[in-house]
Amino acid sequence: MSKPTLADLQAFRLVAERRSFARAAGELGVSRSALSHAMRGLESDLGVRLLHRTTRSVSPTQAGERLLARLGPLLSDLDHALDEVARDDKALRGTLRINGSDGAIRHLLRTVVPRFVAMYPDMELDLVADGRLVDVIAEGFDAGVRLGEAVPKDMIAVRVSDDLRFLAVASPRYLRRHGRPAVPEDLHAHQCVRQRLPSGKRYRWEFARHDEEYAIDPPGALTLDSSTLMVEAAIDGLGIAYVPESYARDALARKRLVAVLSDWCPVIPGLFLYFPGNRHVPTGLQAFVNLLRERDPAVPEG
Structure with missing residues (x-):
């Protein structure tokens, strides 16, 4: 039995943990085919199959799981030793x-x-x-x-x-035309600039005051996936937006936006x-x- 190289063992651990040749290859900076070839060479050297392969996934065999369990602490100790050397070198x-x-x-x-x-x-x-x-x-x-x-x-x-909060904001022009909501339920009668999350779902606006909580999927003809764009849309009078305060701070200071429902916008971590x-x-x-x-x-x- 040939002795495997440290590089092959490290590559095996990465493939087994990521359960993907593509991800592991990307982190290692090698091609997927080269990594797959190296893993077959490791299995040949050890005389045992380490990985189950399908067209869509990869996972460790029982032998692979045993090797991974022993390798983890050993390679972590090696990483720790190398880190200590780096600290001693001050760079x-x-x-x-x-x-x-x-x-x-x-x-x-x-x-x-x-x-x-x-x-x-x-x-x-x-x-x-x-x-x-x-x-x-x-x-x-x-x-x-x-x-x-x-x-x-x-x-x-x-x-x-620091802790932060989301604010409901609208332009003075919009509020002159449509009025100012006094409680979250009033948003049902307004145009709101809604937000699309990366998952594809729309973000539900969540409000709280004292022991009261209120969540709403707000009405509105416009949906965006960027807080920056939502602020710009609110400045242009297209509706009420609900964004992190930091995104609206400049527009609020310049009176281009006005905060509404402020007492319903709690601080969050x-x-x-x-x-x-x-x-x-x-x-x-x-x-x-x-x-x-x-x-x-x-x-x-x-």
Whole structure:
């Protein structure tokens, strides 16, 4: 039996964890056919089948599961040792991949990213703005950034922003023509600029005041998939929009928009960076987290 290479074992772990040759090949920077050939070579060297293959999926066999269970701790220890060497060398290297919504990535770019790239010029920071709420592990990311209410409960979460709220806003011209809603139920008599989520569903507007809660799929002839465009549509008098306050702040300050139903718009948890707690944290990610906590020493871990 030939001894497998470390690269082949690392590639096997990635294929088994991602359950996809395409995803694993993309992360490794090789072609799918080359990766498949390498895995067949590994199986030949070991004399056992490690992966079930179909036209649509790949999964570990029983032998593959046993190997994966033993490999995980060993490769994690190796990663940890290499990270310690990198720390001793005072220069972080590698790639840090973070997935988040467009607004979340924009916030990172305005806050922690400039300092991170200045302090660690040998690190490659790969930020992906994605409207979908993805499985960051399955998609090959080191971490994600989302609103606190969307962070999976089994993840470590580190605060990125203050709490925020959504505001219902409309132009003065629209309110002069159609009146001002006093309670959420009044929205049924208004034109609303609705939002289409990446899943294809429309976003339900949620309001709360004291112990009262109200959710509505608002009426309206216009549906958009961008908070920025919704603000522009509201400025143009096309209806009432419900957007994160940060998107409307400038227009509110310039009197191009007016907030309505403000007492029904509660504060919600802000943005959090999140990552799995059951894996070794890469040095680059740890450095990023440390910078987040330096900006606000009171930031909790989740």
